[in-house]
Amino acid sequence: MSLTNVLVAIVIIAFITMVTRYFPFLFFSAKQPPEVLLFIGKYIPPVIITILVLYCLKDIQWGGIPHGLNEVLAVMAVLLLHSWKRNPLLSIFGPTVLYMILLQTGAMEKVFFS
Secondary structure (H helix, E strand, O other): OOHHHHHHHHHHHHHHHHHHHHHHHHHHOOOOOOHHHHHHHHHHHHHHHHHHHHHHHOOOOOOOOOOOHHHHHHHHHHHHHHHHHOOHHHHHHHHHHHHHHHHHHOHHHHHHOO
16 A cells, blocks of 8 residues: 555544544534433443353353353352442453463362362
8 A cells, every 4th residue: 555545544534533423412412312322321231241241151161170160250250349349340350360360270170170
């Protein structure tokens, strides 16, 4: 690609980004948003999070050692940390680190199945 093509692409991408950022302010600056947008903003995020959690847990090997114990402990850690601290970053990264430690060290296999 030539320098001109790169610059044109950058200008187009910057314009599209600006339009998407300014869109809500242009249409909803002086009035209340439509009811459908309020509904979507309230109910869609929990639905998407639920779908993502189910997608992440779909491949658990219940029949093989450690019988899903790593995943169950990580989910319990999410629930406990979030109900205790109400901090989304802690609720995401803490159990992720716990899960990776359990997975990489094989701690559950050593403790319960050796």
